[in-house]
Amino acid sequence: MNRKLLLLAVVATLAVAACKPQAPAEPVAPAAPAEPAAPAAPAPVAVESAPATTAADVPFDIKGFAGTFTGTLPCADCPGIDTRIMLDADGSYTLHEVYQGKGNEFDGEGTWTAQENGKRIRLDPNSKSQQDRLYAVTSSDQIDALDSAGMPIESTHSTTLKREAAKQ
Template structure:
């Protein structure tokens, strides 16, 4: 019981620190590297699809259509067994997110907005349509896996599962 309480307190503290840090929400850059939908529209007919959504060379085009898809997983929860999370990234740069707390009778949480890729194709930003919600950041580990980051875009130091994997 003591170990569970300590883990719950650490997660609660991390959530509070993240909430405080996000009080000053920075605007997403409007550079070409943060607008994958625009890049997809600008592609020429001779462009070949990328084998991996994360190009090896910085500044290389990001293949939005290859990266768009559905990512699922169970993210950690401070006071429940986990949060079943589904993120659907559309090729037009929009997304939907669905979250369901395990072992709770609470209704499913849903949201939508736009997604962009930043930091030389290393980070995914979900910018919600609801301005009362904070942006969500994920590291792009591969074309088939993303990992939730803290509100400042830094990795969450934890052995808990923060990864979502492609289901389609």
């Protein structure tokens, strides 16, 4: 029995000694290369990206931008077009226009999307006989009508639609 305990103690001591790191007796000098190495390409430098801090870096919040925008847009043959656009959070819209002095009314609906990371929105009507409409997003409470090429409309009249206050 004593032999078994002695053998167990020796094995345990060897196992513990094998796990301990051994310090080198002498410092080891690095070996010199046998042949000169060819010049290596510069190592790539890791660049840490900066956090999103500008409005262009932050994704446009369609649900947060949804709302109703109203105003009077220029008209070629009347005093103006009273316009109301309701942008829904699900990406749909409804449009109601009244041509001042003519009594003509127009209703439309379709889908709207944000473009250029929220710098403008596009109204895509369900009726394909109508053209898409573009609006510049000038603030969270204002959009400005653009022409079919996406350029500002040149007019002495306002092209601005403003957000209606939310009903409570």
